[in-house]
Amino acid sequence: MNVHEYQAKSLLKEYGVPVPRGGLATTPAEARQVGQDLGGGRLVVKAQVHAGGRGKAGGVKVVNSPQEAAAAAQEILNMTLVTHQTGPEGKVVRKVWVEEATDIERELYLAVVVDRGAERLAVMASSQGGMDIEEVAANNPEKIVTTRLEPGCPLWGFQARQLLFGCGLEAAHLRQGVPLVQNLTRLAWEKEASLVEINPLVLTAQGDLLALDAKINFDDSALFRHKEIAELKDPEETDPLERQAQSLGLNYIRLDGNVGTMVNGAGLAMATMDVIKMAGAAPANFLDVGGGANEEMIAQGFEIILGDPNVKAILINIFGGILRCDVLAAGVVAAARRVGVKVPLVVRLEGTNVEDGRRILNQSGLSFEVAATMSEAAQSIARLAA
Numbered sequence: 474m475n476v477h478e479y480q481a482k483s484l485l486k487e488y489g490v491p492v493p494r495g496g497l498a499t500t501p502a503e504a505r506q507v508g509q510d511l512g513g514g515r516l517v518v519k520a521q522v523h524a525g526g527r528g529k530a531g532g533v534k535v536v537n538s539p540q541e542a543a544a545a546a547q548e549i550l551n552m553t554l555v556t557h558q559t560g561p562e563g564k565v566v567r568k569v570w571v572e573e574a575t576d577i578e579r580e581l582y583l584a585v586v587v588d589r590g591a592e593r594l595a596v597m598a599s600s601q602g603g604m605d606i607e608e609v610a611a612n613n614p615e616k617i618v619t620t621r622l623e624p625g626c627p628l629w630g631f632q633a634r635q636l637l638f639g640c641g642l643e644a645a646h647l648r649q650g651v652p653l654v655q656n657l658t659r660l661a662w663e664k665e666a667s668l669v670e671i672n673p674l675v676l677t678a679q680g681d682l683l684a685l686d687a688k689i690n691f692d693d694s695a696l697f698r699h700k701e702i703a704e705l706k707d708p709e710e711t712d713p714l715e716r717q718a719q720s721l722g723l724n725y726i727r728l729d730g731n732v733g734t735m736v737n738g739a740g741l742a743m744a745t746m747d748v749i750k751m752a753g754a755a756p757a758n759f760l761d762v763g764g765g766a767n768e769e770m771i772a773q774g775f776e777i778i779l780g781d782p783n784v785k786a787i788l789i790n791i792f793g794g795i796l797r798c799d800v801l802a803a804g805v806v807a808a809a810r811r812v813g814v815k816v817p818l819v820v821r822l823e824g825t826n827v828e829d830g831r832r833i834l835n836q837s838g839l840s841f842e843v844a845a846t847m848s849e850a851a852q853s854i855a856r857l858a859a
Contacts, residue, residue, distance in 0.1 A: 474691045475523045476705045479570045481687035485671075488660040490653055492684045495572025497521075504546035507571040508539030515574035518545040522564040523710045525605075525688070526556035532566065535574060542571055560729070567709060575683060580673035581640050582606060583654065585661035587668075594622045596658055598636040602673030628658040642676070649682050664702060665695035714758075714780050721773050723762065730755025732858050733778035733787040733816075735771070737762050737796075745790045748847050754855035757784045772808035779814065786817040786858040788850055793824030802830035806837040817857040818842065821850035 476484075482492040496507035508516050516539070520532030527533050532554045534545040546569050555563035580602035588595035599617045601609045609616055618639030620632045633654040634647060642650060661669045668690040675685045696703040708716055718725030724739070728746075732754045736742040739761050746756040758778060762770050778784055791801050805820060821844040822830045834841045842857070844850035 474693050474696060474702070474706055475710070476689055476691070476702075477521045477523070477568075477570075477707065477710075478519065478687055479521060479568075480705050481669075481689040482684065484660060484664070484689060485657070485684050485687055489656045490660075490671075490684050491649075491682065492687070493572045493575055495570055497568055498546055498571055499550070499568045501543040501547040501550070504569060504571050505539045505543035508536075508542040511571070511573055513539055516542050517572050517574050518542050518549060519570045519572070520549050520552075520554055520566040521568045521570055522554055522559070522566055523707075524554070524556045524558040524564055526558055527554060530554050530556045532556075545569075546571070564710070575675060575685060576678035577673075577675045577685075578678050578680075579641075579676040580685075581642075581676065582609070582670075582672050583636075583657065583674045584668065584670040584672070585658050585666070586670075588621060591621055593624060594658065594661060596620050596622070596628060596632070596636060596654065598640050598654075600640045602675070606672070622658065622662075627662075628655050630655075645680070646676070646682065653682055664689075664699060665692050666690060667692050714777055717780070718760075718777050721777075723760065723770070723774060723777065725774075725777055726759040727781060728756050728758055729783070730757045731783050731785045732854050733757050733760075733781070733784040735760050735762060735774045735778065735787065735789045737791050737801075741790060741792055745788065745847065745851075748851040749788065749854065752848075752851035752855035754851070754858050757781055768804040768807045768811075771804050772811050775808055775812040775814055779812070779816070784816060786819070786854050787814065788854040789818065789820045790847065790850060791820070791822050791824075793822060793827065793830065797826040798822045798824050798830030799826040799833060802833040806833060806839060809837075809839055809841075817854075819844055819850050819854045819857065821845070821847060 479497050486492050498504035498507050516536050518534045520527050536542050536545050549566055549569055552566050553563040554566055582599040582602040584597045586595050597619050601616045618636050633651040637650045666689050670688040671684045673685050675683050691702055712727045714727050732749050734745055734756050736745050742759055742761045749756050762774050793801055819842045820834055831843050834843050842853050
């Protein structure tokens, strides 16, 4: 689960990581009031969406007064912000964060991430702040300093000092820098975050360290232990079809292809998307209806898939184990009639009572194509989608 910058900064502040003073606004008038509350002067108005690259897309503006903050908010609010992370459809801006401008001396990078290979938290720092860390890793890997936490242990002071010295900071900055890095790591550990990133972490002209931007991702599987974090979720930042599927208890993720998929089992769903790509087509979604799929769930799955206007054909790939293929086939036929599916359908069944299931599909009077293998199904769906 992602959170907005303003929510991430609130958590950083709670853990003793210094952030600029600021306030949230949903209207130009509110932006002006926040600017006045901050004492006027130079301000920064920042679009609040779950995506990076906002500045390059026109979602961050530096202004010189509360009145200019209101004008900037007027321009940013309700715009569709398109960045390298939003995709071409972009994201609608519904709120802005107004904060004090900062006199920046240097920009650094600091993050805590889950190192899945090492099976522990890793703390990364770089003197190349304000840039994509992937770009730094590709072009200047020596600029990234990394240390890892031992299981059950905090980040020790000597580790924090190594990171800070690795960024080119001096001994004078350690008094503030060491607890900052340790507190950031404690936040990641206690809130079970998969990423806590400050980019940039700035050294101000006054010699202070300040988190100028913040991004935090949380482990969805741990949210039941952190109700206060789960409450931060912004439903407006979720794809509408994904929200609808979640409300129905379906595992659905929207993709950018044109072949809708309906599968029972996450592993089979991943394999199905692979064979679709190998056949020269592209999946429009991941949809796992589970091992207990019935007519109602299949009908709901059809409605979700067909809610995506890019879908030109649908591939149903079912392995009948606990639930027999004949029962599944009857459910598919009934659901297709009920929903009124107008796009081509390819169905591949395998498992218990598979021959009975295929006979039900072939005798349904509907325009199914029934495939015997995954490869055959993928070739058929690629042809139909094209």
